[in-house]
Amino acid sequence: MKSKISLVFEKCKKEKRAALITYTVAGDNTQKNSLKILNTISKHADILELGFPHNTPIADGGQIQESSHRALKNGLKLKNVFQIVKKFKKSSPNKPLIMMGYFNLIYQSGENNFLKNCKASGVDGLIIVDLPYPENVNFAYKCKKKSINFIQLLSPTTPKNRMKKIIKDSHDMIYYISMLSTTGGRLKVSPKKILQNYNKIKRINSKKNIVIGFGITNKTIASLKKADGLVVGSQLCKTITNSIKKRLNTAKVLNKMVYNLKKKII
């Protein structure tokens, strides 16, 4: 059976457009609000990434750190993250949801227990920032057995032979990090160069769905729309931060932003 993630990419390819992938942090700024945000933006987003926050992230920039901090300060626990996912999937069962975070939380839960909870709540995929290949081989295999997509990451520093191995071991989606940066950095490489690298990956295996993330905003997204998918994260987190400051309805503000992002790539 094809995964929901594959089906989304098939649909987008038919519509000749990139898939729009959003990233928000579970529990930012409250559990209720983050669920509301997911429910609202899922009208426009094709795949939703949901961060499960860690307080010592080694690859996140300021905006996502701030979102994570807010969620944790409000007492968010992993079980709440799964509750949010479960509630979301109840109303949008076919919308793929990918959880993203750091390995220590999985390590403390126990890999099997964590995957059991993923399965029970309807998680479609996982991105684990600090579990690279080949350290992730066992865990990725466990994910596969549970029909959960383990999403491998590639970066501009990944050598070609390593890329080949990672792609060979990948599932339905691969995440290409656009540049040397933490999340939310300014796009310091030209979109042309990013697409060149992207095409290099596509040439290794054109069937794989490759999404590009890091540094993508409403200003840069259109220039990268040839990709299979594009991830916008930090800009959404920053927007949440700003709308909290201005006491605006975060779900409403985000809805508008995601709608505009989508418009730019169709």
Added chain:
Amino acid sequence: MKIKKGIPLIDQHDKNFMYGGKFGGNFIPETLKKPIDDLTTLFAKLRNDKKFLRERDHYFRSYVGVPTPFIKLEKLSDHLGGAQIYAKVVSEANGGAHKIYNATVHCLIAKRAGKKFIVGDTGAGYAGKMLSMAAKKFGLKCKIFMGAKDIKRQRPNVEAIKKNGATIVPVRTGSQTLVDAVSECMRYWVANNDTTNMCVGSTVGPNIFIKICAWSTAQISRELVKQVKEEFGKIPKKMKLLNCVGGGSSAMGFWNEFMDTDAEFIGIEAGGPKNSKYHAAPLTNGSKIGILHGAAQYVIQDKEGQIGSTESISAGLDYPGISPLHCFLKDTKRARYTSANDEEALKAYQLVSKLENISPSLEPSHAFAEAIKLAPKLKSSDVIIVNSCGDSLKDKDIIKEKLGSYIR
């Protein structure tokens, strides 16, 4: 789990870079895989490169100033009665602490790698001070990440870093101490590894940083083995080597060459303020294994895996994790670990500074506190050696505030 004889401890890992199958590894973002692989390959080559070793030895002699003194603390031994207490006065090294070894080696490696920039983290400010010193010496541009709380409490070292021409980046996330400085420094390296080398200030982080640091500080015990043999004719049967542990770099260096001898290793962690629930002693207080800064280790954390808050009067020990090498030494029972609290460390500083010609900083004062507890229970044939790996001058402000006056 067992330690193998005749093999450097840093090399006793499996193919996944794990010690004892449980500690260490490389839990890092994909972007860092290649720079870390490159550094690993380069270091493997350099540590067997005679020219590089000559270069290291040359700078250790002419720049770091080795060997550092090994002295008997006659008055302290008499005062306490019992064991004979000695100190390895590593604080006599250029810059005033053991951090100079790792900093010098990292700069030499960065030169070989053709990098022009080097970044590092610091807690007590020593790692930052030494890296900025060495960077200046070797013509590298330098950035130091330091928690905002530590910037306030370690002023003398902050001034030294600035004087050496390095940029200090204040870290205002989380607890604003060493743990956040290391995270921020790693994040910076994720974004700039094409032009920049990173120096992790202790035996923590991804495996290669543990290796380079422990390999560098091993200079301490290379000297000490000779000095001990000169003093006693051989390595005494009942000899205890006491060292404070935060990340664990000075202890690794202090113990390394004694690994296959009968010497007893005692690591002293920071117990935090008396009657406080906060501490920085994951080994003493039974913390669980978790992943921090790219490596599996015993780490202070909650049930979920969020890294816990720490507290210690000594900024250099104020870290929730501990080197995977120390976890390995603990589980193999090669070393034992205990803690001293803030008050005990302050008292130890005071007593040693009053009686002797040395004045340990608050980090080694934790080890002296354990020596003060142990010595009276031992015989005069027992030998205690404490690594006095930092000078109290940097803690002048804190000591004045806590004790009312500062002596040195």
